[in-house]
Amino acid sequence: NAGVMQNPRHLVRRRGQEARLRCSPMKGHSHVYWYRQLPEEGLKFMVYLQKENIIDESGMPKERFSAEFPKEGPSILRIQQVVRGDSAAYFCASSPVTEETQYFGPGTRLLVL
Amino acid sequence: DQQVKQNSPSLSVQEGRISILNCDYTNSMFDYFLWYKKYPAEGPTFLISISSIKDKNEDGRFTVFLNKSAKHLSLHIVPSQPGDSAVYFCAASENTGNQFYFGTGTSLTVIP
Numbered sequence: 271n272a273g274v275m276q277n278p279r280h281l282v283r284r285r286g287q288e289a290r291l292r293c294s295p296m297k298g299h300s301h302v303y304w305y306r307q308l309p310e311e312g313l314k315f316m317v318y319l320q321k322e323n324i325i326d327e328s329g330m331p332k333e334r335f336s337a338e339f340p341k342e343g344p345s346i347l348r349i350q351q352v353v354r355g356d357s358a359a360y361f362c363a364s365s366p367v368t369e370e371t372q373y374f375g376p377g378t379r380l381l382v383l
Numbered sequence: 384d385q386q387v388k389q390n391s392p393s394l395s396v397q398e399g400r401i402s403i404l405n406c407d408y409t410n411s412m413f414d415y416f417l418w419y420k421k422y423p424a425e426g427p428t429f430l431i432s433i434s435s436i437k438d439k440n441e442d443g444r445f446t447v448f449l450n451k452s453a454k455h456l457s458l459h460i461v462p463s464q465p466g467d468s469a470v471y472f473c474a475a476s477e478n479t480g481n482q483f484y485f486g487t488g489t490s491l492t493v494i495p
Binding site: 274276301303305310311312313314315318325326328329361363370371372373374375376377379 | 387389415417419424425426427428429432472474476481482483484485486487488
């Protein structure tokens with residue numbers, strides 16, 4: 271059973287460009303969570319999605335950030351018009367319906383030049 | 384507002400001795416707690432969990448203790464091994480919520 275997959279592992283963008291981060295949950299997991307880790311900080315919750323639904327986006331910045339988890343395909347975290355402060359490690363986690371434990375992917379390290 | 388705190392950013396322990404990592408929380412509604420281990424350039428790996436109905440959970444060399452009145456949990460690793468060297472995060476969630484609140488991590492170094 272493959273773990274949570276994230277791609278790309280590293281992403282470099284210039285200010286003003288768009289960043290798209292992908293997350294494929296573990297097989298059988300229908301819940302996806304996105305977290306961000308800024309340098310020298312812990313992981314901060316951003317958004318929780320189930321298939322085709324955003325359940326909790328209380329941790330998402332109000333502008334430029336969006337997330338989706340379509341019926342088919344991976345979950346996407348999209349950052350428009352990136353700024354240097356968006357440079358961070360973005361982790362995706364998934365869990366099955368019956369478990370509270372979340373299983374993390376390897377992360378995408380975004381660097382904004 | 385940091386609801387989960389790990390006040391020791393780093394800890395060094397001799398191989399074979401006990402490692403004790405501490406975590407404090409402020410939200411009395413938290414009822415599920417986990418410890419994750421993280422190596423550089425990798426995602427956090429689930430280590431052990433405990434629900435608020437228990438005060439202790441043990442899995443091999445790892446034991447988590449929960450003191451609800453003090454809003455404190457700790458992770459004990461015994462005996463410590465060099466491969467345990469990593470950053471350890473504690474996380475907590477409420478029954479009604481699905482997000483986890485993470486501490487800032489403690490970097491454990493086990494000295495051979």
